Amino acid sequence: MSLIVQKFGGSSVADAESIKRVAKRIVETRKAGNDVVVAVSAMGDTTDELLDLAAEVTPLPAPRELDMLLSSGERISMALLAMAIKSMGHDARSFTGSQAGMITDATHGAARIVDVTPVRLREALDEGAIVIVAGFQGFSRESRDITTLGRGGSDTTAVALAAALDADVCEIYTDVDGVYTSDPRVVKKARKLDRITSEEMLELAASGAKVLHIRAVEFARRHGVILHVRSSFNNSEGTIVYDPSRLPEGAAVEESVIAGVAVDLTEAKITVVGVPDVPGVAAKIFKIVANTNANVDMIVQNVSAASTGRTDISFTLPKSDGERALTALSNSQETVGFTSLQYDDQIGKLSLVGAAMRSATGVSARLFEALYNAGINIEMISTSEIRISVVTRADSVHAAARAVHTAFELDGDDDAVVHAGTGR
Amino acid sequence: MSLIVQKFGGSSVADAESIKRVAKRIVETRKAGNDVVVAVSAMGDTTDELLDLAAEVTPLPAPRELDMLLSSGERISMALLAMAIKSMGHDARSFTGSQAGMITDATHGAARIVDVTPVRLREALDEGAIVIVAGFQGFSRESRDITTLGRGGSDTTAVALAAALDADVCEIYTDVDGVYTSDPRVVKKARKLDRITSEEMLELAASGAKVLHIRAVEFARRHGVILHVRSSFNNSEGTIVYDPSRLPEGAAVEESVIAGVAVDLTEAKITVVGVPDVPGVAAKIFKIVANTNANVDMIVQNVSAASTGRTDISFTLPKSDGERALTALSNSQETVGFTSLQYDDQIGKLSLVGAAMRSATGVSARLFEALYNAGINIEMISTSEIRISVVTRADSVHAAARAVHTAFELDGDDDAVVHAGTGR
Numbered sequence: 001m002s003l004i005v006q007k008f009g010g011s012s013v014a015d016a017e018s019i020k021r022v023a024k025r026i027v028e029t030r031k032a033g034n035d036v037v038v039a040v041s042a043m044g045d046t047t048d049e050l051l052d053l054a055a056e057v058t059p060l061p062a063p064r065e066l067d068m069l070l071s072s073g074e075r076i077s078m079a080l081l082a083m084a085i086k087s088m089g090h091d092a093r094s095f096t097g098s099q100a101g102m103i104t105d106a107t108h109g110a111a112r113i114v115d116v117t118p119v120r121l122r123e124a125l126d127e128g129a130i131v132i133v134a135g136f137q138g139f140s141r142e143s144r145d146i147t148t149l150g151r152g153g154s155d156t157t158a159v160a161l162a163a164a165l166d167a168d169v170c171e172i173y174t175d176v177d178g179v180y181t182s183d184p185r186v187v188k189k190a191r192k193l194d195r196i197t198s199e200e201m202l203e204l205a206a207s208g209a210k211v212l213h214i215r216a217v218e219f220a221r222r223h224g225v226i227l228h229v230r231s232s233f234n235n236s237e238g239t240i241v242y243d244p245s246r247l248p249e250g251a252a253v254e255e256s257v258i259a260g261v262a263v264d265l266t267e268a269k270i271t272v273v274g275v276p277d278v279p280g281v282a283a284k285i286f287k288i289v290a291n292t293n294a295n296v297d298m299i300v301q302n303v304s305a306a307s308t309g310r311t312d313i314s315f316t317l318p319k320s321d322g323e324r325a326l327t328a329l330s331n332s333q334e335t336v337g338f339t340s341l342q343y344d345d346q347i348g349k350l351s352l353v354g355a356a357m358r359s360a361t362g363v364s365a366r367l368f369e370a371l372y373n374a375g376i377n378i379e380m381i382s383t384s385e386i387r388i389s390v391v392t393r394a395d396s397v398h399a400a401a402r403a404v405h406t407a408f409e410l411d412g413d414d415d416a417v418v419h420a421g422t423g424r
Numbered sequence: 425m426s427l428i429v430q431k432f433g434g435s436s437v438a439d440a441e442s443i444k445r446v447a448k449r450i451v452e453t454r455k456a457g458n459d460v461v462v463a464v465s466a467m468g469d470t471t472d473e474l475l476d477l478a479a480e481v482t483p484l485p486a487p488r489e490l491d492m493l494l495s496s497g498e499r500i501s502m503a504l505l506a507m508a509i510k511s512m513g514h515d516a517r518s519f520t521g522s523q524a525g526m527i528t529d530a531t532h533g534a535a536r537i538v539d540v541t542p543v544r545l546r547e548a549l550d551e552g553a554i555v556i557v558a559g560f561q562g563f564s565r566e567s568r569d570i571t572t573l574g575r576g577g578s579d580t581t582a583v584a585l586a587a588a589l590d591a592d593v594c595e596i597y598t599d600v601d602g603v604y605t606s607d608p609r610v611v612k613k614a615r616k617l618d619r620i621t622s623e624e625m626l627e628l629a630a631s632g633a634k635v636l637h638i639r640a641v642e643f644a645r646r647h648g649v650i651l652h653v654r655s656s657f658n659n660s661e662g663t664i665v666y667d668p669s670r671l672p673e674g675a676a677v678e679e680s681v682i683a684g685v686a687v688d689l690t691e692a693k694i695t696v697v698g699v700p701d702v703p704g705v706a707a708k709i710f711k712i713v714a715n716t717n718a719n720v721d722m723i724v725q726n727v728s729a730a731s732t733g734r735t736d737i738s739f740t741l742p743k744s745d746g747e748r749a750l751t752a753l754s755n756s757q758e759t760v761g762f763t764s765l766q767y768d769d770q771i772g773k774l775s776l777v778g779a780a781m782r783s784a785t786g787v788s789a790r791l792f793e794a795l796y797n798a799g800i801n802i803e804m805i806s807t808s809e810i811r812i813s814v815v816t817r818a819d820s821v822h823a824a825a826r827a828v829h830t831a832f833e834l835d836g837d838d839d840a841v842v843h844a845g846t847g848r
């Protein structure tokens with residue numbers, strides 16, 4: 001008998017009808033002879049509605065109370081889901097984060113899982129019940145308070161349960177058929193991937209692909225959990241996210257050079273103009289930025305102009321961090337000694353990800369050539385072992401993605417099917 | 425320093441504005457130098473909305489899951505209330521039923537409190553925090569599951585907390601100014617009582633007065649908790665509900681003969697016609713009725729007609745229990761041997777309650793005379809030590825209440841102020 005963990009997001013349980021549909025799917029998995037553990041998000045927009053309610057009461061809600069408030073959302077969806085399953089004649093029991101043994105640190109709103117002690121879940125499974133667990137929430141042993149894991153937390157809950165229960169697979173149900181070579185809304189010829197390594201998935205998620213949360217993928221990789229990303233709207237096989245180093249000897253499969261092309265339009269670029277080209281200045285600048293908790297991504301330093309002894313430093317960061325970073329830098333203009341600041345929120349980032357890039361040669365050249373042929377100017381470049389990212393103008397990054405997708409022979413034969421709505 | 429427990433019902437915390445108003449009131453109590461523990465119900469119609477949602481999923485929700493579902497309502501209100509208080513610069517912490525140590529048996533939907541272990545509440549109080557507790561919910565040690573106490577459960581939560589924490593008073597905030605000599609919507613001249621004994625309050629609640637739940641009053645009496653029923657819309661003193669036997673020697677106050685007149689329109693009358701007048705038949709009938717879990721109130725047996733050796737037995741019960749009882753009796757017609765059944769749901773019950781009735785004489789005579797003068801026919805009579813109840817036609821019971829209220833000199837000088845809405 002296999003143990004399968006299934007995760008359903010808010011859009012999959014948005015109303016009573018959807019809950020019954022999901023219940024039916026869970027029962028089918030059970031009938032096929034599997035033990036089933038389900039992690040479920042709050043219904044539809046519940047979390048946002050609760051946040052609105054809190055905002056009406058106070059502009060700055062106490063974090064402990066905000067977690068208490070938000071954790072009510074999954075209690076509603078999980079209880080309804082368990083009821084629906086029971087009404088179909090199968091035993092089901094719902095468990096809160098703390099009942100499920102989801103132990104976290106005491107960081108409200110962004111708690112880290114420190115331990116999972118699923119004693120009650122095992123008991124329920126042994127008694128033949130389907131187990132429903134509240135996603136997104138946990139319990140701090142230290143403060144004895146209820147915590148939440150932050151956005152995308154339900155994916156992480158599912159993966160943590162799969163790891164703790166040694167599940168055979170963790171199925172992440174979403175509103176797309178799986179992981180695509182690129183966003184099908186941008187690149188019509190995007191292909192669904194049958195499998196992708198967790199390393200590639202991590203880079204894609206970090207580069208703007210939204211199908212899985214980076215934290216859940218990291219957790220899965222660290223604990224050897226196999227993910228299956230699939231649609232809750234049909235029964236097609238989705239995409240398996242796996243760690244090739246954990247495959248048994250001889251089971252290795254040939255990897256394609258490129259797994260996918262990701263696009264990110266959420267970043268902005270700050271250029272610090274006329275920085276004195278002396279040691280320690282860059283460190284000073286990025287210390288100032290780091291103190292604002294801004295999440296710096298790419299950094300480029302121009303060659304110093306010999307005549308002035310000054311240089312420009314550009315970096316990208318999430319637009320939402322832009323204002324804080326600019327203010328902090330502006331306040332330090334005299335100490336750092338730069339000339340001026342430029343802010344550009346009309347940039348797009350394109351990333352090419354593939355594990356086989358390590359051994360393949362000429363990938364960068366092929367990328368730059370494709371962009372050149374499409375008439376797209378590159379403003380910044382950064383690379384990791386299995387990724388190349390370039391910054392372009394925002395309004396040309398989609399065209400860039402299509403050109404690169406074609407150049408690397410990723411195009412499928414048919415246009416991809418795009419469902420409405422997005423999961424959480 | 426006094427410890428005050430305050431209970432706010434759903435209508436007092438129906439929206440963000442109301443929650444802020446209640447928070448202000450709590451902070452005022454704290455500023456006056458008191459430790460404050462608050463029991464709060466779910467916002468407005470939340471509980472009914474959650475019940476509707478469950479009904480959309482399944483007509484027969486699993487009780488364990490229904491409790492899990494409903495318990496989310498108070499988590500929302502208590503978290504928002506704690507946030508509101510914190511934003512006013514006072515420390516506040518919310519606790520679920522299980523965090524508050526509200527231990528119950530495992531009867532979902534109608535759990536009984538078996539123990540209260542408010543360890544975390546005492547800690548929070550010692551640290552100077554205002555404590556907010558979810559009303560209506562508890563935790564079963566036996567099943568380790570979340571339970572709810574049933575309708576009116578938040579009153580019971582407040583009283584149980586007051587008992588466990590040895591509070592000086594338990595304030596029940598509602599949408600009326602206190603306990604009245606009769607329902608001010610029926611009897612315009614009804615007067616607010618400054619105080620009432622818990623025994624009288626129990627009889628009034630059992631006779632249809634809705635201001636307090638009978639279970640909470642019972643709990644208060646058993647544990648010597650002084651209740652203060654007051655309005656959340658003004659600062660007037662309300663009604664103190666106390667146990668005279670617990671007053672210190674010499675502190676006894678003179679009691680008025682009659683505390684109040686209650687009206688109940690929720691009952692129906694079943695008459696079993698032509699019952700053989702032999703021993704054991706009545707026992708047979710009421711065993712059949714009891715097996716349907718119907719809550720029999722008044723019972724009257726007519727004098728047997730010598731010619732037939734048969735008699736009629738009438739009894740009242742909640743209308744909601746009527747159909748079940750009728751069906752069960754109907755199925756047993758042959759074994760019991762009665763002639764026919766009559767069902768009458770057009771009855772009203774008027775009850776006169778007063779502790780001093782014990783020693784006062786002529787109360788019944790005065791009651792019957794008042795009804796006779798008002799031209800109202802009495803169909804059934806039942807009495808307890810401190811109560812007389814009569815059944816009349818439904819459409820004359822309000823006139824009856826007004827007549828009796830005047831006859832017993834309960835009328836106030838002014839018309840009572842009636843607020844909109846009703847508490848839970």
